[in-house]
Amino acid sequence: MTVKEMVLKRGWKILKFSECIxxxxxxxxxxxxxxxxxxxxxxxxxxxxxxxxxxxxxxxxFIDERAKSIIHRRSNIEVGDILFSSRxxxxxxxxxxxxxxDFDIGESIFAIRVNREVVLPAYMCLYLASxxxxxxxxxxxxxxxxxxxxxxxxMNTEIxxxxxxxxxxxxxxxERIDRNxxxxxMINDNLQHQLxxxxxxxxxxxxxxDENGKPxxxxxxxxxxxxxxxxxxxxxxQVKAIGDLITFDRGISYSTKTISxxxxxxxxxxxxxxxGEYKPEGIKYYTGEYxxxxxxxxxxxxMCNTQxxxxxxxxxxxxRSLLIPDIFDGxxxxxxxxxxxxxxxxxxxxxxxxxxxxxxxxxxxxSHTNGTNILGLLFYGVEEFCxxxxxxxxxxKFDTLVLNSEKIKSTILKENQVLIxxxxxxxxxxxxxxxxxxx
Numbered sequence: 263m264t265v266k267e268m269v270l271k272r273g274w275k276i277l278k279f280s281e282c283i284x285x286x287x288x289x290x291x292x293x294x295x296x297x298x299x300x301x302x303x304x305x306x307x308x309x310x311x312x313x314x315x316x317x318x319x320x321x322x323x324f325i326d327e328r329a330k331s332i333i334h335r336r337s338n339i340e341v342g343d344i345l346f347s348s349r350x351x352x353x354x355x356x357x358x359x360x361x362x363x364d365f366d367i368g369e370s371i372f373a374i375r376v377n378r379e380v381v382l383p384a385y386m387c388l389y390l391a392s393x394x395x396x397x398x399x400x401x402x403x404x405x406x407x408x409x410x411x412x413x414x415x416x417m418n419t420e421i422x423x424x425x426x427x428x429x430x431x432x433x434x435x436x437e438r439i440d441r442n443x444x445x446x447x448m449i450n451d452n453l454q455h456q457l458x459x460x461x462x463x464x465x466x467x468x469x470x471x472d473e474n475g476k477p478x479x480x481x482x483x484x485x486x487x488x489x490x491x492x493x494x495x496x497x498x499x500q501v502k503a504i505g506d507l508i509t510f511d512r513g514i515s516y517s518t519k520t521i522s523x524x525x526x527x528x529x530x531x532x533x534x535x536x537x538g539e540y541k542p543e544g545i546k547y548y549t550g551e552y553x554x555x556x557x558x559x560x561x562x563x564x565m566c567n568t569q570x571x572x573x574x575x576x577x578x579x580x581x582r583s584l585l586i587p588d589i590f591d592g593x594x595x596x597x598x599x600x601x602x603x604x605x606x607x608x609x610x611x612x613x614x615x616x617x618x619x620x621x622x623x624x625x626x627x628x629s630h631t632n633g634t635n636i637l638g639l640l641f642y643g644v645e646e647f648c649x650x651x652x653x654x655x656x657x658x659k660f661d662t663l664v665l666n667s668e669k670i671k672s673t674i675l676k677e678n679q680v681l682i683x684x685x686x687x688x689x690x691x692x693x694x695x696x697x698x699x700x701x
């Protein structure tokens with residue numbers, strides 16, 4: 263029995279997309295209408311919608327109030343609308359749950375307002391994001407370089423519509439998983455935020471704990487002028503160039519033929535965020551050969567050495583670092599876009615990681631790149647950068663705090679992997695009636 267026969271036999275409906283909505287709008291691209299990069303209102307395009315129903319604001323452009331008013335005349339987005347990526351990756355969705363005062367959308371996003379007498383917005387959003395629907399919708403895409411789906415073609419796709427009671431149960435079940443995922447992400451984000459504040463407090467303001475546990479500088483700790491840095495630093499600290507403190511090793515060169523959906527996890531460009539955090543959905547899997555020295559271990563320090571976006575130091579990941587999370591079974595490797603940083607003194611690792619992700623280091627390193635289409639990091643810029651070196655006792659305390667937090671974050675990332683796997687398995691099963699939810 264086909265899915266269609268099984269669904270109809272249970273009394274569910276199969277409707278055209280056009281029968282499930284009130285209207286569909288798009289956003290607006292700049293052209294001669296407005297300018298990107300001004301103001302503080304977020305400008306969302308298809309690249310900002312994620313597989314998990316969220317919006318990744320970390321790489322979005324910005325617009326001003328005038329531009330938003332121009333866009334809004336066309337997009338007309340409001341609470342309850344579904345944002346749908348019309349360009350590859352097709353089908354990433356987001357349900358607007360709060361007033362969209364601080365963002366608007368580009369032409370690569372459809373704003374869908376459903377007919378609530380037929381389908382619930384939460385159910386429709388989940389359905390449109392399901393692999394089952396995305397696979398069907400992909401049959402209607404056009405374009406070779408930029409793959410997209412047009413509104414007219416979208417209207418003719420089919421939607422499986424169960425009774426409202428079943429829609430509610432499906433939406434509630436999957437939203438519980440999504441709430442757990444979001445809570446876990448918030449916990450990890452908070453841990454990262456607290457550690458960044460601690461780095462600033464200890465190593466920028468120099469109020470690390472003294473021998474009595476009190477903030478060093480605020481408690482009268484001795485400070486001495488350093489001519490090299492042109493600033494006061496704690497007495498007894500040294501100043502060295504990073505190149506005197508580390509060795510480094512670039513990752514593996516690979517081709518598309520050696521990348522698959524199974525194999526050895528490979529940290530790559532897409533694994534980084536502009537704030538130095540690991541991005542789970544960015545992982546690749548490598549099927550080629552590699553030597554023992556290319557194997558990474560949990561909590562090893564790696565740096566991105568290649569440009570991902572237009573070279574805007576606030577958005578790009580070049581020069582950003584991350585600590586490899588402890589979420590993989592077996593070996594881990596990195597691509598040639600990633601360089602492993604190996605401090606001679608292991609206690610420097612976490613200190614360097616947070617240093618590399620400061621805005622002042624990232625602004626500095628943005629001027630040490632070369633290339634035409636894609637910029638690469640000139641590593642001598644990293645090597646020549648001079649930093650104050652804390653004593654081993656202070657480094658050790660910070661290292662312990664960071665690694666304990668990284669272990670907690672890794673545990674949460676593992677839990678999210680399980681939840682995502684459950685969600686990906688459950689979603690199509692519920693949508694096509696192969697699984698049901700009991701009371």
